[in-house]
Amino acid sequence: MYDLLFRNVLKRMEPEFAHHAAMLVIRAAGSAPIAPVVRALTKPDPSLEVRTLGLTFPSPFGVAAGFDKNAVGVRGLEALGFGHVEIGTVTAIPQPGNPKPRLFRLVADRGLVNRMGFNNRGARAAAKRIAKLRRGGAVVGANIGKSRVVEVDNAIPDYVTSARALAPLADYLAVNVSSPNTPGLRGLQAVETLRPLLEAVREAAGSTPLLVKIAPDLPDDEVTAISQMAVEIGLDGLIATNTTISREGLSTDAAAVEAMGAGGVSGPPVKARSLEVLNLVRAAVPDPQFCVISVGGVETAGDVRERLDAGATLVQGYTGFIYRGPLWAREINRGLRK
Template identity: 40%
Template sequence: MYRSLIKPLLFHLDAEDAHHLTIDGLQLASRVPAWPALARRVTAPSAPALTQTLWGRTFSSPVGLAAGLDKNGVAVPAFSALGFGFLEVGTVTPLPQAGNDRPRLFRLPPDQALINRMGFNNGGAAALHAHLRALPHRTAPVWVNIGRNKVTPNEAATDDYLKCVTALQDVADAFVVNVSSPNTPGLRALQAADELAALVRAVVNGVEAGRVRTLNAPPVLVKLAPDLHPADFEASVDAVVNAGASGLIISNTTLDRAGLTHPHQTQTGGLSGRPLTTRSTELIRAAYRQTAGRTPIVGVGGIFTAQDAYDKIRAGASLTEVYSALVYEGPGLVRRLHTGLNALLERDGLRSVSEAVGADA
């Protein structure tokens, strides 16, 4: 029904208008008593082979929702109802901000891609805290993607990340340090090894210091861009690991436009979707080899099929995330990924998805 009816209607709307309409609908659905939990009984994977334990936490599925769809955490129950193993909300900044001027979100249907230059539009850390605090219970872990406000210079960026940690540590199941969005001026400069090490170390220390206050010490992951020079990527991975981060997310959107056919290819912003499939998998494999498999990796970028997700897992990703494919494929995508992943594991004689992690690295 999504492909034949809902998607054509949404695709007649401006991309951002369709996004807001969808989130508003999911927010309303999230308020229906008992519905999300009942729906999840159908959509969540029943196969124990897809279950893993990472950072002392159980994930019922290696398929998660990437940041950017639910920036303010208003539709967590509805997204959980789709069967995701975990959800990443945000990017959130300490203070609310409107983001960049519209239009700032573009579809490229023949390329199965999106371009966005949203600019961290969000309601701020206090609003996100209120939304997450109000959840009656969680059926999947909720990660919080944190960034700096646009008006904050890089010299003071650490303060913004720490403000997010302080405000949200009691409601976050993990923090994702976003230094790789191309849509906040100067942000990607924080990926340079020295700057990145100092920032990550400060966030890790901030989380540890907050353990006394919140009784919660969520893992800290760092999201890297796919556009770094190989030597710079290697240096950034080393910096993240040596600074004490718990994991890597590979990768964010790209500025590369190679192979695109749609006229929107000229739009500025970060490209996501099918064009990232191969590149992100290659980077996952490189990071897995570099870290000798000791640092969990979350693979994101161009996952449309179970084989796409499986390729990333076998390259070294313990978990995966989707965003653009959900726009093109609809809510049934999550269950199809679960079914397909389980079939691929059975085909290869593997009892658990953890046995597949890094098998091709």
């Protein structure tokens, strides 16, 4: 039924407008009168619980950053069966993001192109939202990035501001240095610049678990070097991967892709590289206590199982929600149980 709705209605809607419309439905699913009914249909089986980062995740499958930037849909996403929600990317300074249009569907590839640009209401507003969620059981991670108006040379205090606001409230923090949509951000992934940044955020985060999110476009040796450094400085885990700037192997018409312009590609086009990066990270850090969250091109229970078998502790998705619909997490969880 959802496939029919997507092909005949949703596909015709402007992607960002469709996302906001869907978020209204998700928020309704998490409201007090409706959530218990939804949870009865979607609750993950207890056998799927994962213990990591000092937390218990009801399922290994969660929502990647970018879907719920301002922590407004957490209750609904939890009710729909996701094991955790990573909100953000959040910046210290509120910002509108890049000019619209900035989100595009690659329907033939079941993917997306986005150049959202960290549009969000700021770390202080996100902290207030998460504080309200603490009365429930949702596992909430907070993904933090650099404010656009802040120069790269001043990135450390900017990240630290977000970390101090969110660490006392979030279940874990993720440092995003891998989005292709903020000028200069990916340059922070170089080990010599990344180490002091992560050390400063590590201190600001206190006892809150800290992870770093990396790009799929890094060379193999840099993936290995960052993984090893993460262990050296005491990080709790790593998230692999963000969207890719590559346009290779797409089924969507090349002229249409070019017309979309710059942005990161998500969904199946990044699947193979995301799995490669996961294998590189686990080869560098085989310790199962080091949490590795795999993201990129995950759509089915088989995809999630493949990542878990390759050493992922948790798995996240985003783009599949657009093509699979609101019962996506339930499908994943039931498939994993089988």
